[in-house]
Amino acid sequence: ADDVAVAISATLLGSIAIVMMLYYLVNWPDPDIRRYSYEVISSTVSIFCAVLLFQTFNDLIHTYLLEGRPLAISIIVNFIHQLGWFTGLQFLLMLISKGGAGNEKKREQIIEGPPDQMEAIEMNLKCWGVLLSHITGFAAINSYGAIQQLHWFKSDPEKGPFRCLMVVPMALVGNLLVQYVSDKIRKGFQVTQEDDEIDELEKRWNEEVEEAENDVSGLALSFLVNQSLRYWIGGTLANAEGEEEGESQFSHTTGQVMKLYLWALVFLACTVGLLLYGQHREEAAKQREEAAAESGNTDEQAEAAEEEERAKKIERFNEIFIAGFSMSFAWSVFYGTRWAWSASQICGNNATLLGVVLAVSLSGACFLSIYFLDKLADAEFTPEAVDNAIVQMISAIGILVGFSWEQSFDAAVAALASRTTNPHMAKLFLALFSVLLLAPAWKQYILPMVIQNGWRFGFICTHVTRNLDPQDQECITEYEKMIEHLCSLGERKKEIKREKQNRQGEHASAEIRGKSDEVTARWRRGTEKVMGMIRKQQLPEELNPANGEGGPRASPKPTGGLGFASVASKASQRSQVVSRAAGLLGRNASLAVGAIFRRSEDKQGADRPIGYQYLQDPTVGREYLKVDLL
Numbered sequence: 001a002d003d004v005a006v007a008i009s010a011t012l013l014g015s016i017a018i019v020m021m022l023y024y025l026v027n028w029p030d031p032d033i034r035r036y037s038y039e040v041i042s043s044t045v046s047i048f049c050a051v052l053l054f055q056t057f058n059d060l061i062h063t064y065l066l067e068g069r070p071l072a073i074s075i076i077v078n079f080i081h082q083l084g085w086f087t088g089l090q091f092l093l094m095l096i097s098k099g100g101a102g103n104e105k106k107r108e109q110i111i112e113g114p115p116d117q118m119e120a121i122e123m124n125l126k127c128w129g130v131l132l133s134h135i136t137g138f139a140a141i142n143s144y145g146a147i148q149q150l151h152w153f154k155s156d157p158e159k160g161p162f163r164c165l166m167v168v169p170m171a172l173v174g175n176l177l178v179q180y181v182s183d184k185i186r187k188g189f190q191v192t193q194e195d196d197e198i199d200e201l202e203k204r205w206n207e208e209v210e211e212a213e214n215d216v217s218g219l220a221l222s223f224l225v226n227q228s229l230r231y232w233i234g235g236t237l238a239n240a241e242g243e244e245e246g247e248s249q250f251s252h253t254t255g256q257v258m259k260l261y262l263w264a265l266v267f268l269a270c271t272v273g274l275l276l277y278g279q280h281r282e283e284a285a286k287q288r289e290e291a292a293a294e295s296g297n298t299d300e301q302a303e304a305a306e307e308e309e310r311a312k313k314i315e316r317f318n319e320i321f322i323a324g325f326s327m328s329f330a331w332s333v334f335y336g337t338r339w340a341w342s343a344s345q346i347c348g349n350n351a352t353l354l355g356v357v358l359a360v361s362l363s364g365a366c367f368l369s370i371y372f373l374d375k376l377a378d379a380e381f382t383p384e385a386v387d388n389a390i391v392q393m394i395s396a397i398g399i400l401v402g403f404s405w406e407q408s409f410d411a412a413v414a415a416l417a418s419r420t421t422n423p424h425m426a427k428l429f430l431a432l433f434s435v436l437l438l439a440p441a442w443k444q445y446i447l448p449m450v451i452q453n454g455w456r457f458g459f460i461c462t463h464v465t466r467n468l469d470p471q472d473q474e475c476i477t478e479y480e481k482m483i484e485h486l487c488s489l490g491e492r493k494k495e496i497k498r499e500k501q502n503r504q505g506e507h508a509s510a511e512i513r514g515k516s517d518e519v520t521a522r523w524r525r526g527t528e529k530v531m532g533m534i535r536k537q538q539l540p541e542e543l544n545p546a547n548g549e550g551g552p553r554a555s556p557k558p559t560g561g562l563g564f565a566s567v568a569s570k571a572s573q574r575s576q577v578v579s580r581a582a583g584l585l586g587r588n589a590s591l592a593v594g595a596i597f598r599r600s601e602d603k604q605g606a607d608r609p610i611g612y613q614y615l616q617d618p619t620v621g622r623e624y625l626k627v628d629l630l
Helices: 003-026 029-063 071-096 104-112 115-148 159-164 167-189 201-235 244-248 254-295 298-344 350-379 384-417 425-451 461-466 471-489 492-506 508-536 570-589 620-624
Strands: none
Touching: 003 350, 029 071, 029 115, 029 350, 029 425, 071 115, 071 167, 104 115, 104 201, 115 201, 115 425, 159 167, 159 201, 167 201, 167 425, 167 620, 201 254, 201 298, 244 298, 254 298, 254 384, 298 350, 298 384, 298 425, 350 384, 384 425, 425 508
16 A cells, blocks of 8 residues: 555544544543543643644745745744734733723622623633643744754754753743733733732733743743754754754664653653652741741741742742643653654655654553553652642643644645645635634533533533523423432442541541531432422522512412413423523522522521532531532
């Protein structure tokens, strides 16, 4: 068979195997494996979309603006391009979080309003923060990578790798300078309160911006280090996109592959070491804070506050280097595997086939590694720093898989575009089509599984009520069955009860157990009562479909003993009641599954949904139905 047939066969068989492997992993009995799997999938899709978008726009810029121009001009334009993405990242996150003067009332309404508004903002912050940080990171790689392409850096094979390594501190200083300026501007936009504290939305804004900036620095620094390392080991400097040109990409030896893999282990060890260092500093800071609080000495407390400020700055540096070393591990494994396949001569000199085989093999190996990483994290002999390193490796695995598929996809797009009259516009159209197909699905269905802990039970609670059709009687019936099953704890009831008793152990007081049993009984009585009311259409005033939202209750007129005013049919009554109950649950109690309400009076005599006041008690929340379940 020719190379084209082999490439198509490898793509087909590998894709089927990987898709089915993902089905197994996202439905694995171990919740940690499910979480890791969704995190890798989410990171893979975001990296894929980011690289595809950046390379498409960068190709247009170089084709229509920079073709035939000196490299120095290209470097200047590259930095302007990078600054444009960085500015867009900062501005968009500010708009999403309602930052800036004049938005105080909006922020206050969102913070004090229904929780679904804050959840929507958090989701948008995370989505656009991750996507734009990856695009900005690859723009930074392109900017500083172009500096490495200057003649002085790559002219001498002996000194060239060390000269290229000099670009790494340049990139670090440049990124830190831009971050410092953005931090000052952001603080100028933030409106402080009378107590000189920022509100919750501004806090989320700061956190997402800092996390995005750390990702930008980590991506740029790690790629530049890997470029210099591959130049030193392989003897050839790849272009700014990391691709080796000509026959050099197929001429690597097994010894060079092993050296690159060994450096990957070095980067992994550095990641664990920095995590151990960060953990040690955190514990020391807590001890100093506790000692200052116990002493009551104002001087010691002031000194502890100053030390905390210094610790925050050091922690920011530590996070940047942790991201850099973990991503360096990912790049070393990626290019080491690429060199290994090229050294095996299985793919011959076919770059397209090499890309397909690399993507399929890396995806399979990375998803299988999730199982072994989870076993390592669960082992008793591994410290907390190792567990944190595993979380970093999960993010690095996403870079591996996403970048490998993007490389293969980029070759496929280039092959299709080459048969058109305008290859560059055709490539733009195909790239935008792919991103518009992937990005909305990632934001709506994949990212929430990570952010809203959908990996725990395999679904998002808000998606259940959102997909509820009040006019579909079969849908309502299945919905009620699901509520009853969730409230009964199903077939795991005895096992959950036994595990709860084990956790309580001998240290659990009789008072806590009695309170737990009492609340359990009240939940059961309330559940049975409400399910009966749903069937009989006898619900509290706030659930009466004959009333307006929050308006006065209409005078009830008996209609067949149901107690509602002028409702057309029992089916429509039932649909309206369940629909409104589900809506109230989502707004008032954050319990996105089930219409479980009971009238209960608090100290002010106000009606509140059953379970809301009980779930606020941490003891009861641990003992019985958490928000995760209902």
